[in-house]
Amino acid sequence: MKVVIVGAGQAGAWVARRLRGKNPDLSITLIGEEAWAPYERPPLSKASITGGDAAPSYILSTEQAEELNIDLQLGTAATAIDRTGKILQLGNGKSLAYDKLVLATGGRARQLQVPGSDLPSIYYLRTWDDALRLRERLRPGKSVMVVGGGWIGLELAATARKTGCEVTLLESADCLCGRSVTPQISAFLAQQHQQHGVSVQFNARLDKIEAVSDGRLSVYTASGRTDVDIIAVGIGLQPETALAQDAGLDIANGIVVDRFGLTSDPDIYATGDVANQPFQAHASAPETRMRFESYANATNHAVGVADHICGEVEKIAEIPWFWSDQYDFQLQVLGTPRPDGQWILRGQMQDNKFCLFQMVGQTVQAVIAVNMAKELKIAKRWMKSGCYPAPELLSNLSVRLGKI
Amino acid sequence: MVAEYSGIEEDETLSVEHEDAQICLYKVGGVIFATDNKCTHGDADLSEGLLQDGHFIECPLHEGTFDIRTGAPVGLPCTEALRCHEVRIDAGSIFLRARQPRAVNP
Numbered sequence: 001m002k003v004v005i006v007g008a009g010q011a012g013a014w015v016a017r018r019l020r021g022k023n024p025d026l027s028i029t030l031i032g033e034e035a036w037a038p039y040e041r042p043p044l045s046k047a048s049i050t051g052g053d054a055a056p057s058y059i060l061s062t063e064q065a066e067e068l069n070i071d072l073q074l075g076t077a078a079t080a081i082d083r084t085g086k087i088l089q090l091g092n093g094k095s096l097a098y099d100k101l102v103l104a105t106g107g108r109a110r111q112l113q114v115p116g117s118d119l120p121s122i123y124y125l126r127t128w129d130d131a132l133r134l135r136e137r138l139r140p141g142k143s144v145m146v147v148g149g150g151w152i153g154l155e156l157a158a159t160a161r162k163t164g165c166e167v168t169l170l171e172s173a174d175c176l177c178g179r180s181v182t183p184q185i186s187a188f189l190a191q192q193h194q195q196h197g198v199s200v201q202f203n204a205r206l207d208k209i210e211a212v213s214d215g216r217l218s219v220y221t222a223s224g225r226t227d228v229d230i231i232a233v234g235i236g237l238q239p240e241t242a243l244a245q246d247a248g249l250d251i252a253n254g255i256v257v258d259r260f261g262l263t264s265d266p267d268i269y270a271t272g273d274v275a276n277q278p279f280q281a282h283a284s285a286p287e288t289r290m291r292f293e294s295y296a297n298a299t300n301h302a303v304g305v306a307d308h309i310c311g312e313v314e315k316i317a318e319i320p321w322f323w324s325d326q327y328d329f330q331l332q333v334l335g336t337p338r339p340d341g342q343w344i345l346r347g348q349m350q351d352n353k354f355c356l357f358q359m360v361g362q363t364v365q366a367v368i369a370v371n372m373a374k375e376l377k378i379a380k381r382w383m384k385s386g387c388y389p390a391p392e393l394l395s396n397l398s399v400r401l402g403k404i
Numbered sequence: 405m406v407a408e409y410s411g412i413e414e415d416e417t418l419s420v421e422h423e424d425a426q427i428c429l430y431k432v433g434g435v436i437f438a439t440d441n442k443c444t445h446g447d448a449d450l451s452e453g454l455l456q457d458g459h460f461i462e463c464p465l466h467e468g469t470f471d472i473r474t475g476a477p478v479g480l481p482c483t484e485a486l487r488c489h490e491v492r493i494d495a496g497s498i499f500l501r502a503r504q505p506r507a508v509n510p
């Protein structure tokens with residue numbers, strides 16, 4: 001059987017690795033547009049900028065691909081899918097026949113759409129090369145405008161402060177990361193950034209950008225003009241669906257897949273950031289759809305897809321989980337916080353070491369942990385088993401949660 | 405000596421220093437195991453992780469797992485083995501000797 005994977009990011013690499021782990025006889029081809037072999041993306045907003053590494057941290061290096069007999073074709077674009085003939089066309093004029101095709105095309109950094117967006121010194125972050133460009137520019141004393149108060153924006157702001165830059169953060173909403181955490185945590189994040197010297201501007205609308213002398217930029221918002229050396233933008237991800245769309249696959253905020261990662265074509269899967277999956281936030285919730293832009297999803301969903309290709313029919317159903325590293329704290333979110341329910345605090349927020357459990361009835365719906373990884377993992381066990389401790393135990397620091 | 409036997413609870417981890425290295429001790433079924441504390445995949449301390457199903461430590465960062473008896477990576481995304489250390493208990497104290505790393509798994 002010939003499996004062709006389009007997209008040599010984290011998800012694509014894990015499909016390939018898992019397939020090879022399961023079946024030594026498969027023909028596996030992994031196509032990537034970037035020049036780099038598949039690498040870890042979490043460091044890009046942090047250590048890749050502050051550190052001096054000459055190459056990214058590989059998930060599947062070219063040497064490993066060779067050892068594992070995975071045909072890794074880098075610097076190669078996929079341009080069209082002939083679904084009837086089951087042939088993938090490549091940008092280099094070649095084509096590849098497939099039995100099963102996996103689309104792990106990820107996405108691109110969403111671009112600013114204001115006048116002046118095409119000026120130099122405006123940076124985005126998606127790839128290792130993007131991180132290297134930022135590494136070059138984030139120097140002590142430089143002024144940086146970070147556009148976007150989501151996870152990438154916040155990590156970039158923290159990293160820019162670490163490199164000694166002056167940082168202003170623009171957020172269009174009235175809170176940080178408002179879509180994924182509670183107001184309490186949004187306030188905690190804002191406080192952390194302010195304490196570390198970031199000027200955080202809420203409800204900010206970016207009107208235009210103009211070039212001024214010495215390559216500096218003037219940023220105009222409703223509240224006036226700010227001159228900066230660099231603009232770093234983190235305003236979300238645009239799923240890369242063109243190839244799938246041109247092939248007539250179902251598209252809706254990404255590529256639509258079923259519980260096994262299959263698209264509307266039974267021989268084509270989609271996985272990773274680009275896959276729009278069925279999702280149920282909790283047992284009594286209606287089934288909706290969701291794309292997950294997380295490390296956990298890029299590995300676990302990819303593994304599920306590889307297993308299905310190998311004939312296993314277990315549905316992919318992971319509890320959503322992601323984390324963010326900023327300054328000296330790591331924040332993790334497990335599950336999907338709901339607007340209702342009761343939040344129980346373990347530890348003290350001012351100590352930067354605490355955990356918030358969202359209880360809905362007798363069940364834990366979501367957990368947000370700051371520097372309390374172990375407690376969150378224990379809660380994950382409860383959520384998987386469906387057995388939960390009494391709420392009053394959760395806040396009691398003298399009770400060891402692992403012993404309940 | 406790196407720790408007291410009684411200083412580590414059943415099914416718990418303990419981070420200790422030994423010959424300038426950070427080591428993670430584990431107590432499972434009353435037996436002490438020892439590995440390097442740093443995950444071979446990401447920048448994380450295994451002592452902050454959770455012991456699963458007896459002899460498996462789950463990294464708190466990416467949820468990869470290792471067999472603490474052999475150091476072998478058993479759960480994604482970890483693919484490189486952990487270095488294990490030989491443990492000796494004498495008069496209620498834990499002593500360590502370094503052991504060589506295992507081969508890399510696919």
